[in-house]
Amino acid sequence: MSDFMPVSLVKCETYEYDEIRKALCESLSLIDGLSFVKPGMKVGIKANLVTGISPDKAVTTHPVLLKCLCELLLEKGASVVIGDSPGGLYTPAFVRGVYKNCALLELESTSAGVFKSQGDGTGKEISVTLNDDFSIKDAEFPEAVSLKSFIYTGWLDGVDAIINFSKLKTHAMMGMSCAVKNMFGTIPGTTKPEYHMRFPEEKAFANVMVDLNEFFKPVLYVVDAIDGMEGNGPTAGEKRHIGSILSSKKPYALDMVCADLIGMGLKDVQTLLVANERGLGPASVEEVEVLGQASLADARVPDFKRATIHQSITFEGGSLFNTIKSMGVKAAYNTKPLVKKTECIGCKKCFETCPAKAITMVPGKNKTGSKGQLPSIDRSKCIKCFCCQEFCPVGAMKVHYNLLGRLLNNLQS
């Protein structure tokens, strides 16, 4: 018997309303996921709205899925608010722009909006609030490993329960972005770079994610893994069809199953590693009870391209030989951000986002022509957080491997 909460995995091949509604209902009923809902309760859905981008790009939680979950909550008598803190300003104007671009909102002049999921073909509107409370709160969390004091988005205090609704994607720093990593969106957008600076080492940063999950304790986690993202994730990779909806009451077993679906495991995902070290998460997918799918192998996606594995390989045991082997592999995967000049539009987003102030904009020929500007990275200041890669709107900031890393990546793909 597993010590971890079961995970439900239900196949769902399209974003068609009827198929999603059926698959989501099945996934949630397998884990009794909505048993916490009481009439009159206010439920907050912490979606992944990392940036304002069309749902087709597979960066953000899909609006039709959100709509189906909202309907289920409304049918049980709850009210619903959807929110997130994207990268960038945490202001009404900026975040409403994100809602709009993520197809969550038809802006009306006087209100933050009624959720009108577009393109689901039902013509049915439901009344759900998109978060319009941009207050910021202080927290003390002495039990935390990394984040003992922090600030967070105050709208989460106004709800009775939180549902975390993430998207399955690769992530340059953490290996994978899914349920655990999604809680970083509880930190106001402009403060996120500061936390990267406070916790530049991967393990410390992964502990920030685990701390946030333990602090907010969402009652339910759902993953949009119908279309995920491979390669240069979490915002500039390629869409990849996975064809699943997953849910669980805890994030660690859920992320372990998601990692397995895309060919990763404990050592490839920093958040899974630290959760396991803290006794919160499993060491392998074999420890997780998966409901709804006779064989996980049937749902796995072969040859899923990773963002990076530079931090993922260590050899167990403290012998000198293993230490040297680990250092050698780490050197092979010594990645760095590198701008592709022909794709850069000189927008300065990377310059504005860089927490280490390692980027300056210099004159140079970019996609817009010879009078453009290009980012120049001071390698001595760079902490390799890959925020610049995450928030580049056109995917021009790449994760660069050295020659040996490229060879090893080719071998494993």
Ligand code: SF4
């Ligand atoms: S240059 Fe990019 S990777 Fe380096 S510190 Fe700045 S944002 Fe992070």
Ligand code: SF4
């Ligand atoms: S690399 Fe990306 S974020 Fe930076 S200036 Fe160029 S287009 Fe903008």
